[in-house]
Amino acid sequence: MIKRVLIANRGEIALRILRACRQLGIEAVVAYSEADRESRAVLVADEAICIGPADAKRSYLSAPAVISAALATGCDAIHPGYGFLSENAAFAEAAAAHGLTFIGPSAEVLERFESKAGVRALLAKHGLPTIPGSDGVVADEAAAAKAAAKIGYPVILKASAGGGGRGMRVIQNADDLAQLFSLCTQEAQAAFGDGSLYLEKYLVDTHHVEVQIAVDKAGTALHFGERDCSVQRRHQKLVEESPSTALTPKVREEFLARAAKAIGAAGYRNLGTLEFLVGPDGKPYFIEINCRIQVEHPVTEMVTGVDLVALQIRLAAGELMPMSQAEVERRGHAIEFRLTAEDPAQEFRPQAGEIMTFRSPSGPWVRFDSHLYAGYEVPPYYDSLLAKLIVWGNTREEAIARSRAALREVEIDGVATTRNFFLGLLETPSFLNGTATTGMLDAIGTADILAAAPKARA
Amino acid sequence: MPHNTERLGDLIDSLVPVLVERLHETGLGEIEIERDGAIVRVRAEDLGAPIASAPAPSAPRGATPSAATAAAPSAADERRHPVHSTAVGFVKLAPDIHVGGKVAKGSLVATVDVLGVEVEVRADHGGIVAKLRCATGDPVEYGQELFLLESVGEGKL
Numbered sequence: 001m002i003k004r005v006l007i008a009n010r011g012e013i014a015l016r017i018l019r020a021c022r023q024l025g026i027e028a029v030v031a032y033s034e035a036d037r038e039s040r041a042v043l044v045a046d047e048a049i050c051i052g053p054a055d056a057k058r059s060y061l062s063a064p065a066v067i068s069a070a071l072a073t074g075c076d077a078i079h080p081g082y083g084f085l086s087e088n089a090a091f092a093e094a095a096a097a098h099g100l101t102f103i104g105p106s107a108e109v110l111e112r113f114e115s116k117a118g119v120r121a122l123l124a125k126h127g128l129p130t131i132p133g134s135d136g137v138v139a140d141e142a143a144a145a146k147a148a149a150k151i152g153y154p155v156i157l158k159a160s161a162g163g164g165g166r167g168m169r170v171i172q173n174a175d176d177l178a179q180l181f182s183l184c185t186q187e188a189q190a191a192f193g194d195g196s197l198y199l200e201k202y203l204v205d206t207h208h209v210e211v212q213i214a215v216d217k218a219g220t221a222l223h224f225g226e227r228d229c230s231v232q233r234r235h236q237k238l239v240e241e242s243p244s245t246a247l248t249p250k251v252r253e254e255f256l257a258r259a260a261k262a263i264g265a266a267g268y269r270n271l272g273t274l275e276f277l278v279g280p281d282g283k284p285y286f287i288e289i290n291c292r293i294q295v296e297h298p299v300t301e302m303v304t305g306v307d308l309v310a311l312q313i314r315l316a317a318g319e320l321m322p323m324s325q326a327e328v329e330r331r332g333h334a335i336e337f338r339l340t341a342e343d344p345a346q347e348f349r350p351q352a353g354e355i356m357t358f359r360s361p362s363g364p365w366v367r368f369d370s371h372l373y374a375g376y377e378v379p380p381y382y383d384s385l386l387a388k389l390i391v392w393g394n395t396r397e398e399a400i401a402r403s404r405a406a407l408r409e410v411e412i413d414g415v416a417t418t419r420n421f422f423l424g425l426l427e428t429p430s431f432l433n434g435t436a437t438t439g440m441l442d443a444i445g446t447a448d449i450l451a452a453a454p455k456a457r458a
Numbered sequence: 459m460p461h462n463t464e465r466l467g468d469l470i471d472s473l474v475p476v477l478v479e480r481l482h483e484t485g486l487g488e489i490e491i492e493r494d495g496a497i498v499r500v501r502a503e504d505l506g507a508p509i510a511s512a513p514a515p516s517a518p519r520g521a522t523p524s525a526a527t528a529a530a531p532s533a534a535d536e537r538r539h540p541v542h543s544t545a546v547g548f549v550k551l552a553p554d555i556h557v558g559g560k561v562a563k564g565s566l567v568a569t570v571d572v573l574g575v576e577v578e579v580r581a582d583h584g585g586i587v588a589k590l591r592c593a594t595g596d597p598v599e600y601g602q603e604l605f606l607l608e609s610v611g612e613g614k615l
Contacts, residue, residue, distance in 0.1 A: 034601060050599040051546045065600070068547040068572045072597030098573070 002077040002101055002317045006031055006049075006070040007041070009081025010060065011385060012371045013293070014041035017079045020309035029073045031066060033059035035379040040371040049073050054381045060084040063091040070100050077101035077316065083383070086292040087163070089114060103316040105270045105291050112267060116288050117160045117198040123274075126262035128286040131277060133200035141181040147199055148177055154202040157181070159188035159195075163290070167191055168235065170202050200287070205437045206277040207246035208232065209284055211259040212300045214271050214311055216321040221264025223256045224300045224308070225330045231431065233348060233441050238418070239425065240296035241335040242303050245396070245434025246278045255284050260325070263289075271312040277438075295338065298367060298390040302334035333396040335403055339370075340384040343416035344446050351415035352380035361409035365392040365402060378415055386417060396434070400426060408454075421446065424453035480558050486608050487537065489557060490589045539585060539607040543598040545570040545577040551594045551604070559587045561607055568604055585609040 004027040007017045014030055018041055021028035030045040035054035042048040051069045052059030059065060061084055070078050078095050080086035086104060093107035105113070113119050117136040124130045134147035137160055148155045148171065157180070159167030167188050171177050181197075189195035212224040228244035229237040247255065259274050272291050276284035297308045306328065314322065342348040358374045370387030378386070391406055393399030404426050410419050428449055430436045441449075477489050477500040490499040543549065547570040554560065555567055563584040569576040585607035592604050 049546060050601050052600045059600075064573050064575065065546050068545070069599070071573075072547055072599070094573075 002026055002103075002313060004029065004073075004075045005077045005079050005103070005313070006066070006073060006075040006100075007045075007079050007081070008051075008060065008066045008069075009079070009084060009086075010036050010039060010041065010371075010382060012369045012388060013081040013295075014039070015044070015371050016369055017081060017309055018045060020307065020313060021079075023307070024310055024313060026313070029069075029075055031060075031069045033381075035381055038377065040373060040376070047073065054379065056084065056381065063088070063094055066091075067095055067098055067100065070095070071098060075100065077103055077313075079103040079313070080292070082292050082295060087114075087290070101316055103270075103313055105268065105272070109267065109269050110291055113272075113289055113291055115160050115196075116158065116162070117196070119289055120198075120286065122266050123262055123286055123289075126265045127258060128262045128274075129283065131200045131203065131285040131287060134198045137196040137198050141178065144181055144197070144199060145174060145177055148174070151199075151201045154204075155199045156202040157184050157197050157199050159184070159192055160198055161192035161194035161196065162188065163288070166235070171199070203277050203279045203285075205439055206230075206279050207244060208237075208275065208438050209244045209246060209278050210273045210275045210290075210294075211256055212271075212273055212294075212297070212308070213260055213263050213268070214308075214315060214321070215264050215269050216315050217269060217318055218320055219264050219267075219269075220321045221260045221268070222321060222323070222325050222328060223260040224304050224306060224328055226252070226256060227296055227299050229296060230436055230438050231425065231440060232438050237296065237338065239335065239337055239422070239431075240299050241333065241396070241399075242299045243330070243333065244278070246282065247284070248282065251282060251284075270315050271308060295385070295388070296336050298369060298388060299334045299336045302365075302367065302390055302392045303330045303332060304328055305331075332392055332394045333399040334390060334392045335396075335399050337389045337403065337407065337422045338385060338418070339387040339389060339410065339412070339422075340418050341378050341386050341415045342384050342418055344418055344421040344450055345416070348418075348446075350380070350384045351417075352378050353415050354378075355412060355414040357411050357413035359409065359411035360387070361389065361406040363402065363406060363409070366406045367391070368406075372412065386412065386415075400432065420450055420453045424449040424451065427452040427454070483558070486558070486586055486588050486610070488588060488608070491557060537585075537609045538588070539581075539583040539609065540603040541567060541579065541581060541605050541607060543568075543570055543600060543602045543604055544579050545572050546600045547572040547577070547598065549579075549592055549594065549596050549598045549604060550576075551590075551592070555587055555590070555605060557587055557590060561585055561587060570598060579604065581607065583607055583609055 005021050006029050007014050008031045018028050030041045030048040031051045032042050033054050049069045051065040078100050085091040089107045089110035092102040095102045120130050132151045138144040154172045157169050157171050169184055185195040207230045209226050209228050211226050215221040225242055226244050227240045227242045229240045231239040273294050274289055275287050278284045341351040355376045358372050360368045367390040391399050391403040393402055407423050425431050488501045549570050551568045561581045565581050567581045568579040587605055588608040589606040
């Protein structure tokens with residue numbers, strides 16, 4: 001039983017969690033840094049507590065500050081959102097030691113699923129196909145060269161402790177490997193405090209497809225369909241949709257059922273996402289797991305009608321799965337656009353500043369998750385996500401048509417955003433016919449996509 | 459909100475002489491204390507006209523006190539130095555920290571217990587404690603005003 005949750009995050013996800021808490025009749029306290037004093041979640045919360053300065057290391061990333069804030073406000077649970085401390089096993093353990101329910105997998109589960117190389121081996125054992133790669137972490141450059149020669153170039157060198165699209169580098173040949181191995185080790189050490197690397201065959205022209213799963217404490221594991229997140233820029237997702245255009249119905253159902261079964265059997269608990277690459281052969285290969293609620297979860301909510309944040313809280317509170325797999329109905333098609341404070345005309349350079357005008361889109365089957373308001377100051381310290389536009393349609397075509405209409409209604413002045421990039425994307429043939437792969441933005445320049453956007457009325 | 463004016467009168471009668479005396483002793487510009495939900499404030503420039511405010515709204519635990527404490531800037535502001543919490547946790551005030559207590563610049567005025575670790579709060583200015591905004595054992599947020607120091611001019615004492 002959870003009575004009072006400390007929301008240890010910011011931006012749109014803090015607001016999303018606040019809404020889920022209110023819906024469940026759970027009290028919520030929003031933890032914020034000094035830079036977020038005027039953020040929407042803080043303004044609409046019944047209660048909020050400042051946990052530190054703008055520097056995330058001393059606020060959102062400080063386990064003592066977050067746990068102390070939970071105790072100071074009489075909370076019995078912490079929701080970490082995504083990023084920050086959300087997949088930190090030491091944090092989950094410290095929270096539990098102070099009698100707080102961590103809304104996510106337990107410390108023990110997080111630890112088991114912490115090493116990317118280890119998880120690949122674990123899930124392969126439970127029947128998930130993985131991309132050919134090194135057998136776990138590579139000990140040194142010589143071991144990496146040997147593994148790479150065996151699986152064939154190009155390969156991708158990944159930080160075992162990395163994530164969120166960071167800590168990976170494509171290696172084209174043996175010379176590159178000799179040149180870059182120690183640099184990658186240093187980078188991984190600096191970014192994640194762990195220099196271990198593993199490598200995988202680098203597949204080109206892949207779809208990034210992920211499976212939303214949930215597991216209760218008894219080990220009942222369900223899947224909620226897949227999301228296709230192939231439109232990416234430098235491994236950062238821009239658009240997500242469900243279902244994926246890369247899977248045939250036959251492959252899809254078998255694949256989803258297999259993913260849910262494997263993750264339950266491997267001992268995972270709470271909400272999570274299994275990420276796969278689907279190659280030109282149409283087969284999904286497991287790459288990694290995300291042990292948290294994800295930015296793109298609304299896509300799944302729109303096609304299944306399941307409130308994933310509420311489900312996550314209920315599972316963390318110890319409830320059993322409130323539905324069966326047969327009751328998870330997937331209907332129609334949903335697409336999410338991540339509107340960020342980045343200027344697509346300038347290499348997606350991050351923007352900060354005051355929002356002068358803000359009008360959110362509306363209409364049938366349009367959802368807009370955002371913490372913006374006119375007069376809000378976008379701080380320069382954190383990630384640049386401003387809003388998520390999620391649109392549903394009976395078919396992909398209908399969802400796309402509604403997305404065009406909704407995007408045109410979005411008005412955000414004061415900082416450059418990715419809105420026009422998405423309007424252009426919705427006129428780009430490879431996106432429209434569902435063949436866009438993770439290499440799309442390398443094949444078609446951003447300038448061409450922007451040029452495809454319909455001109456605004458002068 | 460209905461208020462027991464008789465009780466408020468008694469409160470003022472008993473407190474004001476003490477506060478006025480304290481004002482003279484300390485050379486402070488203003489002293490404010492809270493009793494039974496009422497705030498009594500005595501100012502040097504208008505002695506004899508104490509302001510008895512309505513009961514203080516009980517701020518939610520850990521809530522931002524900024525709105526309640528924001529005031530129009532005045533000449534007196536330059537002498538006022540709010541002391542802020544350096545961490546989120548439970549506060550413990552140093553023994554000298556009571557209205558009228560003297561504080562030396564740089565001295566340890568409070569600690570904040572963050573999961574058993576005592577985080578220090580030191581005074582950036584010397585002065586005399588004019589107003590307490592918290593009590594030992596209270597939960598405090600980062601940056602919360604703990605108390606107000608007032609520096610005393612040389613010629614004032």
